[in-house]
Amino acid sequence: MxxxxxxxxxxxxxxxxxxxxxxxxxxxxxxxxxxxxxxxIVFPGVGAAKAAMDNLESLxxxxxxxxxxADGVPFLGICIGMQLLFESSxxxxxxxxxxxxxxxxxxxxxxxxxxxxxxxxxxxxxxVQPHPVFTNIExxxxxxxVHSFYPSCSERKYxxxxxxxxxxxxxxxxxKNNLVAVQFHPERSGRIGLKLLENFSRWDGRC
Amino acid sequence: MLTKRIxxxxxxxxxxxxxxxxxxxxxxxxxPVEMAVAYSDxxxxxxxxxxxxxxxxxRPIDIEMVREVAKAVHIPFAVGGGIRNLEDMRKVLLAGAxxxxxxxxxxxxxxxxxEGAKQFGAQCIVLGMDPVKVEKSDKxxxxxxITTQGFRTRTGFDALQWAKHAEELGAGEIVxxxxxxxxxxxxxxxxxxxxxxxxxxIPVVASGGGGTxxxxxxxxxxxxxxxxxxASMIHTGKFTIKQIKDELITAGIAIRKRW
Numbered sequence: 001m002x003x004x005x006x007x008x009x010x011x012x013x014x015x016x017x018x019x020x021x022x023x024x025x026x027x028x029x030x031x032x033x034x035x036x037x038x039x040x041i042v043f044p045g046v047g048a049a050k051a052a053m054d055n056l057e058s059l060x061x062x063x064x065x066x067x068x069x070a071d072g073v074p075f076l077g078i079c080i081g082m083q084l085l086f087e088s089s090x091x092x093x094x095x096x097x098x099x100x101x102x103x104x105x106x107x108x109x110x111x112x113x114x115x116x117x118x119x120x121x122x123x124x125x126x127x128v129q130p131h132p133v134f135t136n137i138e139x140x141x142x143x144x145x146v147h148s149f150y151p152s153c154s155e156r157k158y159x160x161x162x163x164x165x166x167x168x169x170x171x172x173x174x175x176k177n178n179l180v181a182v183q184f185h186p187e188r189s190g191r192i193g194l195k196l197l198e199n200f201s202r203w204d205g206r207c
Numbered sequence: 208m209l210t211k212r213i214x215x216x217x218x219x220x221x222x223x224x225x226x227x228x229x230x231x232x233x234x235x236x237x238x239p240v241e242m243a244v245a246y247s248d249x250x251x252x253x254x255x256x257x258x259x260x261x262x263x264x265x266r267p268i269d270i271e272m273v274r275e276v277a278k279a280v281h282i283p284f285a286v287g288g289g290i291r292n293l294e295d296m297r298k299v300l301l302a303g304a305x306x307x308x309x310x311x312x313x314x315x316x317x318x319x320x321x322e323g324a325k326q327f328g329a330q331c332i333v334l335g336m337d338p339v340k341v342e343k344s345d346k347x348x349x350x351x352x353i354t355t356q357g358f359r360t361r362t363g364f365d366a367l368q369w370a371k372h373a374e375e376l377g378a379g380e381i382v383x384x385x386x387x388x389x390x391x392x393x394x395x396x397x398x399x400x401x402x403x404x405x406x407x408x409i410p411v412v413a414s415g416g417g418g419t420x421x422x423x424x425x426x427x428x429x430x431x432x433x434x435x436x437x438a439s440m441i442h443t444g445k446f447t448i449k450q451i452k453d454e455l456i457t458a459g460i461a462i463r464k465r466w
Contacts, residue, residue, distance in 0.1 A: 013277060120433075121211075
């Protein structure tokens with residue numbers, strides 16, 4: 001069973017359908033009690049950091065997230081769900097985030113006119129550290145990205161994969177113990193994205 | 208490196224994929240869900256579905272089809288044609304589409320772009336435009352006028368001004384579908400694509416006229432397109448997506464290689 005946290009940050013249909021297509025049962029919830037009972041937690045989302053943090057607080061699910069992560073439950077952040085795991089974000093004039101990964105979230109600065117913001121499309125992920133969720137995924141595989149802000153992880157040991165865009169190399173995958181997070185959308189990344197979700201579904205949270 | 212996207216376009220009428228030239232003489236090609244799966248497995252990077260008669264027949268978009276596609280393929284896809292309001296956008300996105308494309312609706316009511324972007328995020332609002340070549344003038348400084356309903360209606364909008372305005376309103380992407388080139392397989396309209404792409408900060412998708420490898424190479428290099436929509440060249444079976452991608456990779460274009 002995969003528990004998807006619904007904190008009103010975008011559309012969860014594609015995440016749900018992707019897990020169902022690999023044979024997983026899915027529960028979508030905004031209730032702290034159900035998150036605390038989750039066996040595998042997915043923290044997805046698109047949209048702005050400030051509104052997302054506000055929603056987490058008003059739904060009172062921030063503590064539940066911290067608790068399951070501390071308890072060793074496998075936890076996957078996707079897109080804004082990855083960004084919120086860092087300490088802060090430049091978005092919305094500066095937003096304090098959850099702070100379970102070291103570093104901050106910054107806006108792409110494009111010096112080159114031909115470099116469009118947001119980054120939208122398929123880009124490669126260079127795997128810099130093996131991780132169970134990347135099992136049987138080739139290095140330099142392409143994943144689908146849509147984002148204007150990127151995670152800047154301040155401790156190298158937590159970086160799993162890197163991607164380059166707008167003259168910046170950023171952590172497109174990061175993890176710490178049972179916590180793993182990706183900036184791209186595995187649910188929109190075809191067969192290889194489904195492979196990552198399948199790996200996560202089987203993962204016991206140990207590296 | 209961010210790769211250039213190859214996007215098959217599926218024009219749908221009565222649950223069948225269809226293809227015409229300059230929006231006329233359409234023939235049925237197959238089932239949209241089966242074709243989506245085949246193209247996704249074949250390596251396309253995204254898909255776009257246009258419900259081509261929904262708008263003219265004033266009926267809502269086929270949501271059930273959107274749901275079936277979302278279950279069957281796990282790459283991004285956009286849906287357009289027959290979007291009438293925010294509620295239609297919501298239905299299409301909740302059914303599993305990544306993006307929703309507005310064209311004539313945005314011409315009638317440009318605020319739908321900003322309202323959609325605010326509600327659902329700019330990344331899922333695509334502006335589709337059908338420009339036709341006209342004499343350059345004060346009214347049409349770019350030399351292209353926006354049409355709707357497949358060339359049938361002239362809008363009086365200049366193509367470049369409309370593209371910039373749509374970006375300001377919050378569109379996440381612009382599909383530039385050249386009426387003059389549509390279905391001809393004689394090449395994309397490079398100057399038009401380049402002009403729009405160089406003057407907006409959001410991705411631009413070229414559409415209309417792709418028929419050969421060289422056309423795609425040209426639109427990605429000289430045309431500065433971020434993505435290209437193709438239809439005839441693959442629907443006829445003349446090329447596979449793999450063949451197209453291999454040629455583009457050989458030509459040095461950044462293309463997704465693994466799927």
